[in-house]
Amino acid sequence: MVRITPPSSWPGVNWSELIGNRELLWFLTWRDVQVRYKQTALGAAWAILQPLMAMAVFTVVLRRLAGVESDGIPYPLFAYAGLVAWTFHSTAVTQAANSLIMNERIIAKVYFPRLLIPVAAVGAVLVDFALAAIVLGVIMAIYGVAPGAEIVLLPLYLLVLFATTAGTGILLGAVNVRYRDVRYLLPFGMQMWLFASPIAYSTSLVPEAWQPVVAINPLVLAVEGMRHALLGTPAPSTAVTITGAIGATLFLVVGVKVFRRFETTFADDV
Amino acid sequence: MSDAWAVRTTDLGKRYYLGEGEQYLALRDILAGVPRRLLGRGARAEPDSLWALRDVDLEIPKGEVVGILGRNGAGKSTFLKVLSRITHPTTGSVEIDGRVGSLLEVGTGFHPELTGRENVFLNGAILGMSGNEIRNRFDEIVEFSGVSEFLDTPVKRYSTGMYMRLAFAVAAHLEPEILLVDEVLAVGDAEFQRRCLGRMRELATAQGRTVVLVSHNLDAVSQLSRHSIWLDHGRVRDTGPTPEIVDAYLRSRQVGTAPGEWVDLEGRTRSTGDEVRITRARITVNGAPRVESNEPLAIEFDVEARKPVTLGGAMARLATIGGTRLLDAGTTEGPSIELPAGASRLRIELDRLPVAPGSYAVDLVITRVMGSGRKRGVFDLVEGALDVEAHATDASPAIDALVPVEAKVATVEHLGD
Secondary structure, eight states, X not given: OEEEOOOOSSOOOOHXXXXXXXXXXXXXXXXXXXXXXXXXXXXXXXXXXXXXHHHHHHIIIIIIXXXXXXXXXXXXXXXXXXXXXXXXHHHHHHHHHHHHHHTHHHHHHOOSOTTHHHHHHHHHHHHHHHHHHHHHHHHHHHHTOOOOGGGGGHHHHHHHHHHHHHHHHHHHHHHHHHBTTHHHHHHHHHHHHHHHTTTSSOGGGXXXXXXXHHTTSHHHHHHHHHHHHHHOOOOOOXXXXXXXXXXXXXXXXXXXXXXXXXXXXXXXHO | OGGGEXXXXXXXXXXXXOOOSOSSBOHHHHHHHHHXXXXXXXXXXXXXXXXXXXXXXXXXXXXXXXXXXXXXTSSHHHHHHHHTTSSOOSXXXXXXXXXXXXXXXXXXXXXXXXXXXXXXHHHHHHTTOOHHHHHHHHHHHHHHHTOGGGTTSBGGGSOHHHHHHHHHHHHHTOOOSEEEEESGGGSSOHHHHHHHHHHHHHHHHSTTOEEXXXXXXXXXHHHHOSEEEEEETTEEEEEEEHHHHHHHHHHHSOOOOOTTOOEEOTTOOOSOOXXXXXXXXXXXXXXXXXXXXXXXXXXXXXXXXXXXXXXXXXXXXXXXXXXXXEEEEEOSSOSOEEEOSEEEEEEEEESSOOSOSEEEXXXXXXXXXXXXXXXXXXXXXXXXXXXXXXXXXXXXXXXXXXXXXXOOOOOOOOOOO
């Protein structure tokens, strides 16, 4: 028996309904993967080309011309490791931010938990992430860098990355339905975010006192942590770890909360 | 018996706020409102709102097929949207006992780049089927659709007919306990409609299945449902056995749009009309104060184009009040009509109105140029845009109910003494 009533202003998440629809989540993710690759000439190759090309540019501009330090790791490897995380983040956030608008016909005609739409959009980009990660393994082999025991921490840092990415994508996706300004804000915002994250540089360049402040951006923890787990660079400081973990949780919680609030009028807004 | 009903609504209401012009908000509208609110001036003017549903108290019994009748804008579609949880009610509540499947459109979620096979799975999942259910019924669905040779072709290469058949095949194999259907019968050709009706009837007679059916097609509603609900301006006007409700509903309809009088179509609900929109229409008759059977008639309508477009055709489609189509007046295959951005007026002229005296509904359709690679050929379609009451002319021949159509009459064979 289902009872439909006017929504409260900050609805919670219906977990059992989400879990009951996991098959649909899979189908939506699979569709997003299919469609993205079918519409491009190079298909899945983009997943690898994007971070590789950015790596080349960063190496020439920042390493050769500006002489940026890279924690004793060969700079191209250092930059590529960061770019794998960043490319995932920026692609997934962009896809998720547009996902609800792209699916407006479905939203207007069928009910299912709307949260599945941005989550599927993020999930589809995981395929790209996996491909880029394989190439990371290849580059590590080329430079003769093997991960140490720290690799057991990798899942935790990935969790920080995924929570931040999903939270941001879910939030922007929901807001975009009502305020189309998001579309204009997004490219600029992502560019700022790239500069604020230790992708092309190391957080060790930031004065120590400022490190917990920049770590409000959870990507600092995610990226530094992934490099630590895979390349053996110094571990993120306790302050950075705590700030980053709280930050990532906040991104996810706020994203989902705002989504649930905006969700009640999606069908009327699209 | 406490479980006698499948759906029960209590004080159900849905209010829409009517935005002006722009479909969506931009941040600047919010920002612009801030100083005014801070100064406490002009408070916040209550925006225009419309109760699409109001005080709806209904019980839909288990295992029944129930039709929903009402004019455009009476709240029929909103009612189904609330029942299927697409939109939230503003007041009251709905209780639903059973698994709901809603069919507000066929082919929801079909993606042009994906193959027929892939779309069957995707569409099935979106409509609420599990992967196993789809796999188990896959062969049946394909068989039913009749497009088995093209299963591995992207649906963007399908003809409209094939596309609709496959989409309906998936929908037809949805087997929820409560099925909500909206206007699905309004699309497709006669054969397609016949199959839809057949499948609905099967579902209706199947054990324990509850079907809530919204349609402009009163003939279809009459055939399928024993009981009907009549919605009027968002409220329940009457409920009861279908023949009685249909009768009362037909009697209530105003008879015919007066010639020369513009009918505003801007607010009519439809899924088309994004690029070019039919905004208003009227019937014009030369000289006569009323529409007359067999006499000349013209239909004029205004369209608003967002950007310059080329129309493949424009049609006025005449149907009985019951919803059975009679004829299409206008063009489908060129010559194409160039429209500049902004408003234009189109005119469809008939030398004579070839129908017997009686009440008819006119749908207006404007189409794209065929072969432009678009899936759907329709720019805009307004159902029941105009009501036509055709009167017998004073000059009618003695048998005035007859509409002369040229035909040969001859004795073919002598069959014996």
